[in-house]
Every structure is written in C-alpha cells, then in structure tokens.
Amino acid sequence: MQESNEYRDVWVYCETSDGELTRPTIEIIAGARKIADRMGMQVAGILIGHALDKVAKEPIYYGADRVFVCDTPLLKSYQAIPYTYVLSEMVLRLRPWAFLFVANEVGRELGARVAYKTITGLAADCIDLLVEDFVMYTPQGTKVFKDCVAQVRPDFATRIAKIFTPKHRPQISNIRPGSFTPLPRDETRRGEIISWDAEIPPELFCVKVLEEKPLPQSNIKLEEAKAVVSLGLGVLRDGSGNPRNPAEAYRLASELSSTIMERTGIPTEIGASRALIYANIKELEGLVVKDRQVGQTGKTVSPDIYIAAGISGAIQHRVGMMRSKKIIAINTDPSAPIFQLAHYAVVGDLYEVMPKLIELIRRYQA
Amino acid sequence: MLIIALYKAVPSRTTKVVTVGGVLRREEMDLVMNPFDNKAVEASDYLKRAFGGKVVSVTMGPDFKLKTIAANLFDAPVEGIEESYILSDRRMAGADTWATAYTLGLGIKKVVKQHLEAVDELISMLEGRDGVEKFVERARELYEQNLLPNIVYSRLPTLKGKTVAERLAAGEISRAEALDVLRRARGEVERFIVVAGIKTSDGETGSTGPQVAEALSMELGTLVPSATYVRDLEADPEAGVVYVERKIGNMIQRLQLPLPCVVTISPEYRPRTPSLKTKKRAILYTYGKKIRESVVWNADQLMADPSKIGLIGSPTIVGPGIDIGTPPVQKIVDKTRVLSGKVEAFELNGKTYGPYEKLTRVVDIPEEAARYLEERGLVKTFGLEDLVEELFGGLIRIAREQRV
Numbered sequence: 001m002q003e004s005n006e007y008r009d010v011w012v013y014c015e016t017s018d019g020e021l022t023r024p025t026i027e028i029i030a031g032a033r034k035i036a037d038r039m040g041m042q043v044a045g046i047l048i049g050h051a052l053d054k055v056a057k058e059p060i061y062y063g064a065d066r067v068f069v070c071d072t073p074l075l076k077s078y079q080a081i082p083y084t085y086v087l088s089e090m091v092l093r094l095r096p097w098a099f100l101f102v103a104n105e106v107g108r109e110l111g112a113r114v115a116y117k118t119i120t121g122l123a124a125d126c127i128d129l130l131v132e133d134f135v136m137y138t139p140q141g142t143k144v145f146k147d148c149v150a151q152v153r154p155d156f157a158t159r160i161a162k163i164f165t166p167k168h169r170p171q172i173s174n175i176r177p178g179s180f181t182p183l184p185r186d187e188t189r190r191g192e193i194i195s196w197d198a199e200i201p202p203e204l205f206c207v208k209v210l211e212e213k214p215l216p217q218s219n220i221k222l223e224e225a226k227a228v229v230s231l232g233l234g235v236l237r238d239g240s241g242n243p244r245n246p247a248e249a250y251r252l253a254s255e256l257s258s259t260i261m262e263r264t265g266i267p268t269e270i271g272a273s274r275a276l277i278y279a280n281i282k283e284l285e286g287l288v289v290k291d292r293q294v295g296q297t298g299k300t301v302s303p304d305i306y307i308a309a310g311i312s313g314a315i316q317h318r319v320g321m322m323r324s325k326k327i328i329a330i331n332t333d334p335s336a337p338i339f340q341l342a343h344y345a346v347v348g349d350l351y352e353v354m355p356k357l358i359e360l361i362r363r364y365q366a
Numbered sequence: 367m368l369i370i371a372l373y374k375a376v377p378s379r380t381t382k383v384v385t386v387g388g389v390l391r392r393e394e395m396d397l398v399m400n401p402f403d404n405k406a407v408e409a410s411d412y413l414k415r416a417f418g419g420k421v422v423s424v425t426m427g428p429d430f431k432l433k434t435i436a437a438n439l440f441d442a443p444v445e446g447i448e449e450s451y452i453l454s455d456r457r458m459a460g461a462d463t464w465a466t467a468y469t470l471g472l473g474i475k476k477v478v479k480q481h482l483e484a485v486d487e488l489i490s491m492l493e494g495r496d497g498v499e500k501f502v503e504r505a506r507e508l509y510e511q512n513l514l515p516n517i518v519y520s521r522l523p524t525l526k527g528k529t530v531a532e533r534l535a536a537g538e539i540s541r542a543e544a545l546d547v548l549r550r551a552r553g554e555v556e557r558f559i560v561v562a563g564i565k566t567s568d569g570e571t572g573s574t575g576p577q578v579a580e581a582l583s584m585e586l587g588t589l590v591p592s593a594t595y596v597r598d599l600e601a602d603p604e605a606g607v608v609y610v611e612r613k614i615g616n617m618i619q620r621l622q623l624p625l626p627c628v629v630t631i632s633p634e635y636r637p638r639t640p641s642l643k644t645k646k647r648a649i650l651y652t653y654g655k656k657i658r659e660s661v662v663w664n665a666d667q668l669m670a671d672p673s674k675i676g677l678i679g680s681p682t683i684v685g686p687g688i689d690i691g692t693p694p695v696q697k698i699v700d701k702t703r704v705l706s707g708k709v710e711a712f713e714l715n716g717k718t719y720g721p722y723e724k725l726t727r728v729v730d731i732p733e734e735a736a737r738y739l740e741e742r743g744l745v746k747t748f749g750l751e752d753l754v755e756e757l758f759g760g761l762i763r764i765a766r767e768q769r770v
Binding site: 015017022077078080081084103104105106108109110111112113115116117119120121122123124125134136150160161162163164165166167168203204206207208209210211212213214215217260263264265266305326327328339341342343344345346347348353356357360361364366 | 462463464467571572573574575576577579580581584589591592593594595609612613614615616617618619620621622623624680681682683684685686687694695696697698699700701750751753754755757758759761762763764765766768
C-alpha cells in the first residue's frame with residue numbers, strides 16, 4: 001500500500017484514425033490533464049501501432065507532457081493479445097498512477113485485459129474524473145486513502161456513483177466519448193517523445209486479421225454538435241392528450257435545428273431518448289435512428305444548448321446530457337424529472353412551444 | 367465443441383434495487399437474465415447445432431435465485447442448453463469485474479477439467495491393459511453422466527454400430543484407431559469456446575468477457591484470445607479455429623481466432639442456418655443428454671484463493687452515490703418574475719443595491735429592493751421571447767458580426 005506513492009502520472013491510451021488522434025482521445029487527454037494538474041503529475045500519451053511519426057506529437061499539442069510510442073509493422077492492426085502485452089509491460093515497468101482508455105470497442109477490451117493482467121481495478125463507462133480522499137469504513141475503524149481518482153459513472157442504471165481503486169495502481173478507467181471538452185490544439189506546446197521498443201513473443205500473434213473494411217460513416221455528429229434538439233416519447237400526444245403524428249414533431253425539431261444553425265452558425269443536431277428509439281415508431285423510421293440516442297446506452301453529449309422536448313428525463317437519459325451548459329426542457333408534466341436540471345423550464349405542449357420558439361429565433365433582432 | 371455460455375442475473379426492470387454500501391444485494395431482488403446474454407445463448411445454440419458438442423451455462427450469484435433462470439435456459443430456442451453450473455458462495459458476493467472474471471475463470475476451468483478427465487480415463491484404459499468389456503462399461507457410465515460425445519458412446523438409434531465403444535467391441539477397429547478418435551474428442555473439449563453477451567444492463571459494461579479471457583490465460587497457462595462485439599460467428603472445430611466478424615471503431619474486422627477463446631456477441635448477431643454437411647459431423651460430437659438439475663459449486667470446490675474473490679478480491683470499491691449536480695438557477699417560462707431591463711445601482715434606505723442585469727430573477731434580489739423595483743414597473747414575467755434573447759441573442763449577434 002505504501003508502494004502506491006511510487007506510482008506517478010496519468011496515462012492516456014491514444015487511438016488514431018487516418019493518421020490523426022480520434023476526438024474521444026483528445027477529450028480524455030483533457031480529462032487526464034484535469035486530474036494530473038490536481039496531483040502535480042504529468043500526462044503521458046501512449047501510442048501503439050505503425051507509421052506513427054506524424055501523429056506522435058499530437059498528444060502533446062492537445063495537452064500531454066510526454067508520449068510513449070511503440071511503432072512496429074507487427075502492430076499495424078489492433079490485436080488484443082500483443083497490444084495487452086505491450087501495455088502491461090509498460091505499466092509494470094513505468095508504474096503509472098492512472099491509465100485512461102476510451103470507452104469504445106478497443107478501449108473497453110484493452111483496458112479490461114490490461115487491468116486483469118496487472119491485477120488492478122477497472123471502472124467502466126466513466127463520465128467524469130475527480131481527485132478525492134477515499135474513506136473506507138471497516139470493523140477495525142476508518143481508513144483514509146489519500147488522493148484517489150473518483151471515477152464517476154452511472155451505476156445500476158439508477159444513480160451515479162464514484163468508483164475508487166484505493167489499493168491498486170494504476171487506477172484504470174474507460175471514459176465515455178463526450179465526457180470532456182478537448183483542450184485547444186497548441187503547436188507551441190513542447191514535450192518529450194520516447195520510443196518504446198517492445199520485444200513481442202511471436203506466438204502472441206495467434207489471431208489472424210483476415211480482412212478489415214471501413215464501415216459506412218454516420219453523418220450524425222451528435223457529440224460534436226454545439227446545440228442539440230432532442231425528442232422523447234412525449235411526441236406521441238399533444239397537451240390535451242390527443243394522439244399526434246410523431247413525424248410532425250420531427251419536422252418541428254429539424255426546423256428548429258436548422259433555424260438555430262442559420263441564425264447562430266453553431267452546429268446543431270437532432271437527438272432522441274432511448275424510449276423513443278426503442279418504441280420503433282413507423283412514422284419515425286430512418287429519422288430517429290440509434291445514432292441519435294442520447295443517454296447511458298447511447299451517446300454522452302455536452303453541448304452549449306440542449307433542448308429536451310417531450311423527454312421526461314429518466315436517469316439514463318440525464319447522465320447522457322446533464323453536462324450540457326444550458327438545458328431547456330419542454331414538457332406538459334410539471335413534475336417531470338427533466339425539470340430538475342433544466343435552466344429554462346417550459347411547461348407546455350411541444351406542438352405549440354416549438355413553432356413559437358422557431359418563430360422567435362427566426363425574427364430575433366440582434 | 368465444448369461451448370460455455372456465460373450469463374448474468376440482473377435486477378428486473380420493475381424490481382426495487384437494494385444496495386448496501388454500494389453493493390447490490392441480488393439475493394433480495396427480483397432477478398432476470400441480462401437481456402444481452404440472450405444473444406450468447408443463441409450463438410451457442412447455433413455452434414452446437416452446426417458443429418456438435420454441448421452448451422453448458424456458467425454463472426455466478428446466489429444459487430436459489432439463479433436456478434429458476436437456469437431452468438428456462440434448458441428450453442431456450444432452438445435446442446436449449448444441456449447443463450447449468452452456478453458458482454455460489456457468500457464469499458463471492460460483492461465481486462467487481464476483476465473478482466468476477468477470476469471466479470468465472472475457475473468455474474470454466476473446472477467444467478473443462480471434468481470433461482477432459484473423463485476422456486483421459488478412457489484413453490489410459492486403452493493405452494493400458496484394460497479389456498474392451500471394461501472399457502465399454504466405463505464409457506457407458508461416463509455417457510450417462512453426459513461426459514462423452516456420441517462418437518464414443520451413444521444410445522441414438524441412428525448411430526447404432528457407429529460408436530467407438532460398439533466398433534471396438536465388434537472388433538471393427540483396433541485399439542490404436544479407437545485412441546485416435548478419443549484424442550480427437552479430447553481436442554474438442556480442450557479447444558472450448560466461451561460465449562458471452564457484450565455487456566450487462568446493470569453496470570459492468572463489456573469488461574467481463576475480455577477479463578475472463580485474461581483469467582483463463584492465467585489459469586490454464588495458455589493464450590486465450592477474445593473478440594468483442596461479434597456480429598457473425600463460424601467455426602472449424604477440426605482446425606481448432608473460429609471465424610468472427612466484429613465491429614471495431616469505424617471498421618468491420620474479420621478475424622480467425624484459435625480455440626480456446628472468448629467471444630462476446632453483439633445484439634446485431636443473427637444465427638445462420640447450419641449446413642447439412644457440418645450437421646452430419648456435428649451429431650457425432652454432440653452429447654446425448656440434458657441434465658436439468660443445476661450443479662452448484664462453492665469457493666472451496668473451485669479451489670479459489672479467498673483473497674481474490676468477492677468484495678475482498680475486488681480492486682474497485684463503489685463509493686457513495688452522488689447528487690447529479692445542484693439544481694440550476696432556473697427560469698420558468700410564463701411564471702418566473704424577472705427584471706424587464708438593466709437596472710443601474712441605486713440607493714434605498716441608506717443601502718446600495720445593484721447594478722442588476724436585465725432578466726435577473728426577482729428571487730435573487732434582496733426583498734426590499736425587489737419590492738421597490740416591482741413598484742416602479744421594472745418587473746415582468748419571464749417569457750419565451752426572453753428565453754430566446756438570453757440564450758440565442760448573443761450567439762446571433764456574434765454570427766452577424768462575423769458575417770459583416
């Protein structure tokens with residue numbers, strides 16, 4: 001336990017795509033910076049793959065102090081076993097204090113395997129990181145673990161909890177995309193690039209990559225939008241309880257969204273609650289698709305403006321949007337939980353409120 | 367193939383969630399199978415029908431709660447599972463993903479081991495001096511325990527005269543030839559596959575599958591690869607490999623994994639129809655029975671290191687729950703009283719108030735000053751147009767300036 005003090009620095013597993021850092025990677029560098037600064041530690045980016053020369057400095061431009069680069073043609077394609085091997089070797093030799101991964105297909109698998117192999121804790125799906133003392137109550141009395149990472153994550157789908165890894169290092173977490181705001185890219189930032197030579201036993205390449213093909217890209221960039229107009233199951237009925245055509249609500253949402261974009265120039269997208277997506281409404285087919293889902297099992301967004309229309313605000317939805325800077329809630333039910341976190345509450349029928357809002361934004365005289 | 371389907375019991379949507387110090391008290395709640403695990407059972411069922419073997423489910427949790435869930439799995443589509451193992455022990459409670467993976471790893475290892483031991487016993491009988499009659503008798507016993515595939519011993523009428531036991535007894539094959547078949551049957555067990563859901567609906571999101579692979583690597587002393595988010599799954603048991611298609615980042619990857627391995631199945635997975643060609647072979651490697659009674663193993667039976675299971679073996683601890691931020695300064699349209707314009711600093715009864723911005727909430731102004739402003743008609747009800755001004759006004763101004 002005393003050994004914990006020997007562990008230093010916050011690591012970020014950096015993912016690249018087309019020779020650039022992915023956006024979620026840049027976000028978690030900002031998250032790493034936040035807890036490292038609090039601890040007086042450094043942030044190190046970890047890059048594994050091949051032909052990484054060009055991208056190697058990018059973690060530094062986005063806030064890292066050092067970058068460890070393991071560059072070999074053998075590691076060109078992602079493979080869990082050799083990648084786990086390299087990362088575990090690095091962890092055991094260099095002893096980082098915390099190690100962050102992106103909560104996606106790669107980060108979830110790699111972080112999990114590295115955590116098991118290096119016998120330490122893993123907190124999955126974190127939405128924030130803080131530094132706090134952890135107080136453990138035992139029959140023998142209380143025990144305080146100074147300065148741990150409080151890994152904030154939705155828990156049991158009903159509340160938000162802080163996960164602590166008090167006795168083991170590094171504290172490994174994977175972080176949901178959209179949880180941190182990237183630091184501005186700064187080419188004047190200086191840092192150290194250290195190349196890491198890994199001798200990887202050949203038998204570790206037991207999985208053959210037979211084929212890799214790019215997936216058609218969704219053009220819905222919910223996480224990057226600065227304003228989001230989201231719809232929930234409330235679209236099914238109007239204020240008097242009469243059934244409405246949900247396609248009309250979608251049309252209003254897209255009109256509101258394009259009006260905001262036209263007048264303010266900020267990128268705006270349409271989002272939806274899980275309930276609306278899984279209701280499989282015929283009229284919304286192809287419009288309200290999974291890529292638009294905001295919430296625990298969908299995307300985490302933190303736009304400047306979040307408009308929740310007809311969304312009651314179950315905890316699963318709230319964890320996906322609660323860090324939006326300004327939240328407007330439109331709902332007929334004044335007791336809807338969404339109002340607890342709304343900066344602007346509009347108790348009313350979205351079929352009446354949205355057209356008014358569109359009109360007011362359109363006619364606004366600056 | 368020995369196919370091990372992992373599943374987890376999670377609180378049902380309607381149950382009251384009971385936690386003590388952040389630890390879920392599963393024994394006190396209504397539990398259902400994690401919905402994502404249905405795909406694991408579906409994929410397991412396909413593998414068995416297409417390539418032979420049997421599907422064995424393994425889970426960890428309070429056995430009296432889990433037995434009812436396991437009971438349903440025997441009748442799951444299309445053929446259901448053959449056997450159920452429940453790892454249940456008070457000392458396993460409160461396990462995080464590390465301790466869970468460790469425990470599941472031990473459970474899987476034990477399942478595999480008892481199947482290997484059965485075949486090994488027969489192999490050593492043939493290698494030794496035991497008579498054929500004794501061999502057949504022992505094979506029958508092990509078959510009754512569901513530890514041998516049809517190719518070694520079977521009661522299926524269609525396989526009459528085709529099993530190792532019968533052909534050896536009839537003098538149709540030599541002991542060496544029989545050994546050859548037994549060794550192949552052994553390989554089908556040794557090269558097992560673990561199939562799991564991609565995540566659970568109650569928390570640990572996607573960590574257990576890869577960690578079980580790591581746990582098995584350590585416990586078996588062999589490399590156990592994993593593939594997550596699998597959308598398509600095919601196998602070649604003779605070659606000891608599986609082929610998967612999975613989503614990773616912006617890519618679809620097709621992988622060939624050596625067995626044993628762990629795969630987690632995406633909700634997009636749809637089972638294929640087994641081909642007639644592989645089905646013919648499959649029947650030989652299928653096991654004859656369903657044993658509908660769940661087998662329960664405790665920590666001692668698993669020979670678990672007590673410092674690696676349950677709450678004690680968990681590196682992570684769930685801290686106190688937190689409030690989702692403090693309620694924001696809220697303005698309710700058509701209700702909240704706000705200042706209708708900017709108010710410069712003013713003096714009232716010897717005190718200085720302000721200045722106040724336009725649309726400041728009256729509740730945020732000292733009572734005396736608020737009354738004074740109200741009397742002067744400087745207070746109004748916050749309207750939708752005010753919301754637009756406050757939220758979009760600045761942005762629209764900036765956008766216009768940039769255009770100019």
